[in-house]
Amino acid sequence: MAFFDKVKQGLDAASKKTSEVIETTKINSSIRGEKDAIEEVFRQIGKTTFEQYVATGSGNEEYLGFFQTILGHQAKVAELELKLDELKNVKDCPNCHAEQPREVLFCSKCGYRFEAPQTPPPSEE
Ligand SMILES: [Zn+2]
Numbered sequence: 555m556a557f558f559d560k561v562k563q564g565l566d567a568a569s570k571k572t573s574e575v576i577e578t579t580k581i582n583s584s585i586r587g588e589k590d591a592i593e594e595v596f597r598q599i600g601k602t603t604f605e606q607y608v609a610t611g612s613g614n615e616e617y618l619g620f621f622q623t624i625l626g627h628q629a630k631v632a633e634l635e636l637k638l639d640e641l642k643n644v645k646d647c648p649n650c651h652a653e654q655p656r657e658v659l660f661c662s663k664c665g666y667r668f669e670a671p672q673t674p675p676p677s678e679e
Contacts, residue, residue, distance in 0.1 A: 600620075607613035607621050639645055644653045649666035660667055 603613065603617060604621055604624055607617070613621060635646075639653075639656075642653075643656050645656050645668070646652070647654055647661040647664060647666050647668075650661060650664040652661055652663040654661055654663075654668075658668070
């Protein structure tokens with residue numbers, strides 16, 4: 555066999571290998587896409603089930619532990635957000651959720667009247 559025939563065979567094999575790799579990558583990517591879609595539906599089922607529990611106060615007993623876990627995390631998030639607001643010296647309007655300076659009495663966005671003036675921040679002077 556001529557030298558160039560051998561080279562050509564090698565190139566054909568390499569090319570076949572390359573298209574196999576490309577096809578494998580494409581299929582793996584499609585599988586990942588399908589699995590992600592399944593996970594998203596699972597997530598939606600969980601979210602819907604939790605929202606029904608919050609709205610009605612009742613739900614499948616098997617899930618009550620999960621619901622309590624979520625409620626615990628939500629409480630922690632609220633606590634941390636409050637801490638952030640304190641750090642940034644702001645408060646959230648309970649009506650429109652706009653971030654407002656701590657000292658204002660009325661929301662500049664919706665006009666909501668805040669309950670009572672909050673303690674002023676420590677002076678930097
Ligand atoms: Zn507001």
